[in-house]
Amino acid sequence: MAGKDFSSPEFQAPQPKRGRSKGSAAQSARKRERNKDSLVSRIVGIVFMLGFFGVFLFEPVSCAWSSYFSSHLQSTAAQFFQATGKGDIAQARGLLSRQAQSMVDECVLKNISTGLGILKIRSANWELASSAFSNGGRAALDGSVVGDGGNSVSLEVTFVRESGTWKIDALHETSGSNSSGEIRYTRARAECGNAEAQNTYGLALAQGKDVAQNRAEAVSWFRKAAEQGHADAQTHLGYMLANGSGAVKDVAEGLQWTRKAAEQGHSGAQNTLGAMYAAGDGVPRDDAEAARWYRKSAEHGYTLAQDNLGMSYALGQGVAQDRVEAMRWLRRAAALGDDEAQLHLGAQLWLSADTKDQAEGTRWIRKSADKGNAKAQGKLGEAYLDGKGVDKSEKDAALWLKKGAERGDKSAQIDWARMLSTGRGPIQKIETEAYFWYLVANSSDEQVRKERDGLRSKLGSGDIASLEQRASTWKPQP
DSSP, X not given: OOSOOTTSTTOOOOOOSSSOXXXXXXXXXXHHHHHHHHHHHHHHHHHHHXXXXXXXXXXXXXXXXXXXXXXXXXXXXXXXXXXXXXTOHHHHHHTBOHHHHHHOOHHHHHHHHHXXXXXXXXXXXXXXXXXXXXXXXXXXXXXXXXXXXXXEEEEEEXXXXXXXXXXXXXXXXXXXXXXXXXXXXXHHHHHTTOHHHHHHHHHHHHHTSSSOOOHHHHHHHHHHHHTTTOHHHHHHXXXXXXXXXXXXXXXXXXXXXXXXXXXXXXXXXXXXXXXXXXXXXXXXXXXXXHXXXXXXXXXXTOHHHHHHHHHHHHHTSSSOOOHHHHHHHHHHHHHTTOHHHHHHHHHHHHTSSOHHHHHHHHHHHHHHHHTTOHHHHHHHHHHXXXXXXXXXXXXXXXXXXXXXXXXXXXXXXXXXXXXXXXXXXXXXXOHHHHHHHHHHHTOOOHHHHHHHHHHHTTSXXXXXXXXXXXXXXXXXXX
């Protein structure tokens, strides 16, 4: 046979139109196996050829496509910076993705560009960072731009593909931290009149977070937001004015802004207003009015107010004395982790004659002490000295009294000085250190002053001068 023979995989023997001859099933099976082997052989051959020629073809094609792809992205970036340079912020914003446009209006975009120093640029240099192939419709250029002032800014420009067009999704300053970009964005929004951003930027300035601390400028931004009715900003402004932080102290104006926020239902301002009434700070003292504002705030779940209201009931200040109500509010705040409420709850439980209550009280005080509350640390030291809710332990007492003293609790400082002056328990007697802590405590109590003066009489003038100098510059541990 010409061209084909029985050994060829493509050869097919003639088949009868009806029925099967003897042995036809076996022949059909062998034919199917031959066809299967032929198909596998073809696939392997094609894959081999693609792999062989791909060594020579794929890299040039990939490089050419990357260059073509990168040029499109660079063109979009160039259009964006040309538009900002001409002052056509609307055109520049039109080159942003839908998500980016939802985050920045024309004012914010202009302020961000100005803040980066790239409102007008002299030149730009880019290279492809990632492509749509590797990142599912997203891409990025890494590079730098040189502003009109000669400043060079390293940027990553990220893109997203929308309706067949590459749009700029974000600009990242790669030479700075993420936080610097966030604070620049916040300031840009604040400068465009956004009250939320004005308050956030004010907080950053007040705390020195991601920006140099400047409380005077913080007051200015809080005022801008407060005048727009922003309750958080009104609260912050009221606090800073009432305490003379970043501004000349003005309790009356501080009270005014605090009241505005409180009347809007701001729980922090309500608690602060209650505290101002309780202390007679800027208003005549009025315990009933204090308790009224504490209650409003406490019912919103504000733990400081819950603690204050609980203590109002415990002491009968502004409300009828009610131990059950006191414990209810203190327990709510303590359970939410408020360390002052935990301390106060523990102290109230200590008033009970029941040893189980006292033990529970010490457990709450320990929770507060573990959070670093100096007064609770002193109280826990006292508990170990007296065996109140725990077994007596002068070693543990010394540990907690020292902690409380170093963090500024005057009672702990006095008790720690007494342990040092007598060498009580495992503590070595060190009269110079004891005198130092008496000086730091600076108590007006007659007995304490007598103890201090007794130690002073045992020390030399050189030691006294040195210890008094040291005490005058002492600051509590944070």
